[in-house]
Amino acid sequence: MHVTGWIIYNDSLPGKKFIDFAQWLEKAAIQRASNVKIMSNSELLSFLSQSELSVLTEEQPSALPDFVVFTDKDIYLAKQLELLGISVFNSSEAIRISDDKILTYQQLATAKLPIPKTIIYPKTFTSQQLKPGALQAAIHRLGFPMIVKEAFGSFGEQVYLIHNKADLIQQIKNLATKPFVLQRFISTSYGKDLRLHVVGNKVVAAMKRQSAHDFRANITAGGTMEAYEPSEEEQKLAILATQSIGADFAGVDLLVGENDSPIICEINSNAHIRNLFDATGINVATFIIDYIFKKIEGNTNA
CATH class of the missing domain: 3.30.470.20 (ATP-grasp fold, B domain)
Structure with a gap:
């Protein structure tokens, strides 16, 4: 069976680790006699109109692949490819x-799998603090030290270890309107x-x-x-x-x-x-x- 594929990465990110992952996948696919092509998400434009749903590339018309592997998190592009009937790994929903x-912890909790005790900080449009009673309730449930973790981030760079109430209030102020969670710290x-x-x-x-x-x-x-x-x-x-x-x-x-x-x-x-x-x-x-x-x-x- 002759299979064609695209391996999609993000070339706007610094460093070589993103293209590196794509190259490992490309080599493995070639060993399976698959015709694969590494592409940046910036090379693929999702086009929408009343009469057309497509992906624009430098080569037009471009034959669509049998499968796509994402090493990136371009959820909208993944969804566009799925709408075109292409098998996408992982799916746009799994990537999302x-x-x-926050969504991940909600799924894990729904599946009754073990996670650290977690509190989702309410969505705000300013740097408004929790009401004193609510903040104290969160501290009572989680204790110190406490983890503050942004909803979006990689490589542990958006995770903070908080030791007291004053530091917690300051960290919440620093994050302003970003979505984040408070979590019990697993000291072990x-x-x-x-x-x-x-x-x-x-x-x-x-x-x-x-x-x-x-x-x-x-x-x-x-x-x-x-x-x-x-x-x-x-x-x-x-x-x-x-x-x-x-x-x-x-x-x-x-x-x-x-x-x-x-x-x-x-x-x-x-x-x-x-x-x-x-x-x-x-x-x-x-x-x-x-x-x-x-x-x-x-x-x-x-």
Whole structure:
């Protein structure tokens, strides 16, 4: 079966890690004799009118691919491609939920999966503070230290550890109208977490991340990594978390709770894979492309 595909990345972002992920996927697809092309989302214009719904490219008319893999979070472009009947991995809805940590926690809570106790800060159009009683109720439920986490962000850069009420009030003021959550701090996971990469119904690779100097374990924040053999409970939880947002594949970050019980921290629908390869020697791109081919060929048990 001759399959064509686009691998879409965002060239407006600094650094090489975004094109790097796309290139890993491209190589894996070529090994499957697939005709694939790496494209930036800035090369694809979604066109809408009363009589036409299409994607404009430099090459017009452009033959549409059988599948598209997103290493980016351009939800509107993903939706446009789906409306054109193209198989998109991950789906626009999975990307939308994963990109918004508030939506993610709501899905996880609905699925009754373990997450840190979380309070969604009310939407505001100014830097208005919570009413004193409401703020005190949040502090009573979560305690200090407390995590303040923006709904949109990557690499742990929009996550803050708050130690007292004065700092909390100041951080809320700093965030102004941005959406964010307040969360109970999982002290047993200070400076360490687990990244499990799920493809379909399997965990295909995992690593443990640790930092000696930061409450966050992200590699970008200075953490170190090593291969990790997840327990059955951890694997099951990562798979259920991925399924809860409707993703075909995802990087799931687990915190370490009391008695080593796993707690879901975040789900990344387009998690980069180079660090995981460096830690484990496992190329997740091969598993992703194999999964996509099975789905396209009609194997629903991929």
